[in-house]
Amino acid sequence: MIDNLMLGLETAVSPENLLWCFVGVLLGTVIGLLPGLGSTTGVAILLPVTLAFEPVTALIMLAGIYYGSQYGSSISSILISTPGDSSSVVLTLDGYQMARKGRAGAALAISALASFFAAIISLIGLIALAQPIAKFALNFGPAENLAIILLGMATIVSFAGENILRGITMAAAGLLVSMVGVASGFSTARFTFGSVNLLSGLDFVAVMIGIFAVGEVLHQIRRGGEKPIRARFKDLLVTKEELTRSAPAAARGTALGFAVGVLPGAGATLATFLAYGVEKQVSKFKHLIGKGAPEAVASPEAANNAAANASFIPTLALGIPGSGTTAVLLGAFVIFGLQPGPLLFQQEPELVWGLLVSFFFGNLILLVLNLPMAPVFAQILRIPYVFLYPIVLMMSFVGAFALGNNTFTLWIVFFAGLLGYFMKRFDFPAAPFVLGLVLGPLLEKYLVQTSALGDGNLFIMFQRPFSLILTSAALIALAYPLVSAVVRNLRTRKAGAKVKEDVTQ
Amino acid sequence: MSTATDTEKIPPRNKPDLADVVGTSILGVVGGFAAIMGFHYGLTVEGGQVGPGMLPCLTGAFIFLASAAEIFRLFFARVGTxxxxxxxxxxxxxxxxxxxxxxxxxxxxxxxSSGDLDTFGRTEKQRNRAPFYIFLTFGVALALIPVLGLIISLAAAILFLLLVVEKQKWWTSAATTIGAAVFVYIVFGLVLSVPMPTGLLGLI
Structure with missing residues (x-):
């Protein structure tokens, strides 16, 4: 472990990597605080820019954009009640209330400190867990890998909220889109409708640029903009009471965020809502939550960053993205010819450990940047969006072209943008769709391999102990919310019928 | 003993949005189509192993059934359950x-002024229309790439959006467009050496 950390340190502190880490977190902060541009959008738009870099440098910069934008999106949530990212939505409650009470600076400082604390603790967890999990996963065969992907998809469904069916349908729709082109292991072209351009499938990074960059930006245009609350430098001083109240909340948020973030598909957004919910239950000052309580800023913010780091565990160790942004990052790995998963730790130790150690420096840079500079960053919110969005759209299209030097990619971005816009407008969740899209090829690969292993009998998944456990867990995770929803509805109906009967009597 | 107040406790049925029903129906149709195509591609290959059509068929059938269930839920589930x-x-x-x-x-x-205006000074009606115009503009720009080239087409789209859709002053629109085009050209054209299509014009 120490050797690996030293190797990672050596890679991370090279002047080039440190510079691009700095650029990444800076750009991430700026992107994150712009309404409508979250971490997924940021990584998707800037991924093509990193094509000329060494893989490790590119991934360090892209990861920097990821956690940088987590900080940035908190700024816009607190100052204009407009989250840059879905994981900062919850900060529009108490963060914005603190800002309205003249404690904008304190809210920003608490958010930065809680983020840093969570990032460092969760990084330790990430470093401690990722390699052992990857090592354990080396024993997996196709059946186990298939079971893990099924479990990942079932997790997405379980956490899809009230609209479970819609979540699962979108994940399946993502799977379906991933099947366009020549099937891997076969020579059959699927859903190509005679188009040569579709034979190699839809470039999923282009689809993501369309959905997250074009779709989100246009949705933001439709929504309009707000004027930010001014945060002054002198307000950045946090009072002793605010710090005392925030510290245990940040610890709780970190633990919860890490636990949720490890689950593939659960993501940081869910972690922030759960952390806020927990604070409402356990905080000594729960009566103040919703009215500008610092613990309700610290806990979700800590959960957000802890979950973001934890989502790298399934991504790096198993090759299963833990969130929408890690799904795009997974695309970056593939573009650089790397396959995230158990073998990555053995084959590319310098890259993996360099990336993990860079998280520490990136978060340190963010803290140093954000603590004194948050009010300066906030000035970006005053730039009229009218001038920003055309540039973002141009970057998105040209960046997508750079992925494969093919004008057909531009049309993929265009139509994916249209799809993303309508998905956002009519509340069809994008994260399950993207995870389905990314996991599709892997799912099919392992399905075909498992079928070959069992001579067409897929029940071998129930004959191997670990795949039996995972498949059963996936089935339970999938069935439980659906069955319980049906039961609840039936109960309500039964109760309604009884009341009606009593009334008529 | 029951009274009329008990009846009030029964949650009412959902009133689905038209968009939800239409969106879910589209998904259902796509799912059904994919399931049929899956059969066409072949569910199994020799030895009864999974064929190229198995996953499209299963996924399509699943989307179809889930969409049907979702439509049922939209109409028949009760609020607050x-x-x-x-x-x-x-x-x-x-x-x-x-x-x-x-x-x-x-x-x-x-x-x-009017509570309807956002900080861009646009009414809700204008905001609703803007994405449509933007998509249309970029659609035309993409179609013009073979003639004008990538950078010029997209720059023209930006200029059009700023001048016509956003109604900005001509010099700020021109400056923004030129700035964006130069930035993109430097990053992608010069630094990353991306061979960008120059179209029939053959300029940049």
Whole structure:
């Protein structure tokens, strides 16, 4: 472990990597605080820019954009009640209330400190867990890998909220889109409708640029903009009471965020809502939550960053993205010819450990940047969006072209943008769709391999102990919310019928 | 003993949005189509092993059934029957946050004119139309790439959007367009050496 950390340190502190880490977190902060541009959008738009870099440098910069934008999106949530990212939505409650009470600076400082604390603790967890999990996963065969992907998809469904069916349908729709082109292991072209351009499938990074960059930006245009609350430098001083109240909340948020973030598909957004919910239950000052309580800023913010780091565990160790942004990052790995998963730790130790150690420096840079500079960053919110969005759209299209030097990619971005816009407008969740899209090829690969292993009998998944456990867990995770929803509805109906009967009597 | 107040406690049925029904129906149709295509590609290959059509067929059938169930839920589920679950805590907070964001969006404390205007000075009607115009503009720009080239087409689209859709002053629109085009050309054309299509014009 120490050797690996030293190797990672050596890679991370090279002047080039440190510079691009700095650029990444800076750009991430700026992107994150712009309404409508979250971490997924940021990584998707800037991924093509990193094509000329060494893989490790590119991934360090892209990861920097990821956690940088987590900080940035908190700024816009607190100052204009407009989250840059879905994981900062919850900060529009108490963060914005603190800002309205003249404690904008304190809210920003608490958010930065809680983020840093969570990032460092969760990084330790990430470093401690990722390699052992990857090592354990080396024993997996196709059946186990298939079971893990099924479990990942079932997790997405379980956490899809009230609209479970819609979540699962979108994940399946993502799977379906991933099947366009020549099937891997076969020579059959699927859903190509005679188009040569579709034979190699839809470039999923282009689809993501369309959905997250074009779709989100246009949705933001439709929504309009707000004027930010001014945060002054002198307000950045946090009072002793605010710090005392925030510290245990940040610890709780970190633990919860890490636990949720490890689950593939659960993501940081869910972690922030759960952390806020927990604070409402356990905080000594729960009566103040919703009215500008610092613990309700610290806990979700800590959960957000802890979950973001934890989502790298399934991504790096198993090759299963833990969130929408890690799904795009997974695309970056593939573009650089790397396959995230158990073998990555053995084959590319310098890259993996360099990336993990860079998280520490990136978060340190963010803290140093954000603590004194948050009010300066906030000035970006005053730039009229009218001038920003055309540039973002141009970057998105040209960046997508750079992925494969093919004008057909531009049309993929265009139509994916249209799809993303309508998905956002009519509340069809994008994260399950993207995870389905990314996991599709892997799912099919392992399905075909498992079928070959069992001579067409897929029940071998129930004959191997670990795949039996995972498949059963996936089935339970999938069935439980659906069955319980049906039961609840039936109960309500039964109760309604009884009341009606009593009334008529 | 029951009274009329008990009847009031029965949650009413959902009133589905047309968009939800249309969107879910489209998904259902796509799913059904994919399932049929899956059969066409072949569910199994020799030895009864999984063939190229198996996953499209299963996924398509699943989408079809899930969409049908979702439409059923949209029409027949009762409001408020989702309580008591782990996720309902999350949903409650999400709803509170959404209300809070909407309240801020609607209040516009600094706006002394119509409450309908956002900070871009646009009415809700204009905001609803803007994405349509933007998509149309970029669609035309993409179609013009073989003639004008990538950078010039997209730059023309930006200029059009700023001047016509956003009604900005011509010099700020021109400066923004030129700035964006130069930036993109430097990053992608010069630094990354991306061979960008120059079209029939053959300029940049």
């Amino acid at each position: 989702s309580g008591g679950r782990i996720m309902s805590v999350v949903e409650d907070i999400e709803a509170t946050a959404a209300e809070s964001i909407d309240a801020v969006a609607e209040s516009h404390p600094d706006d002394d």
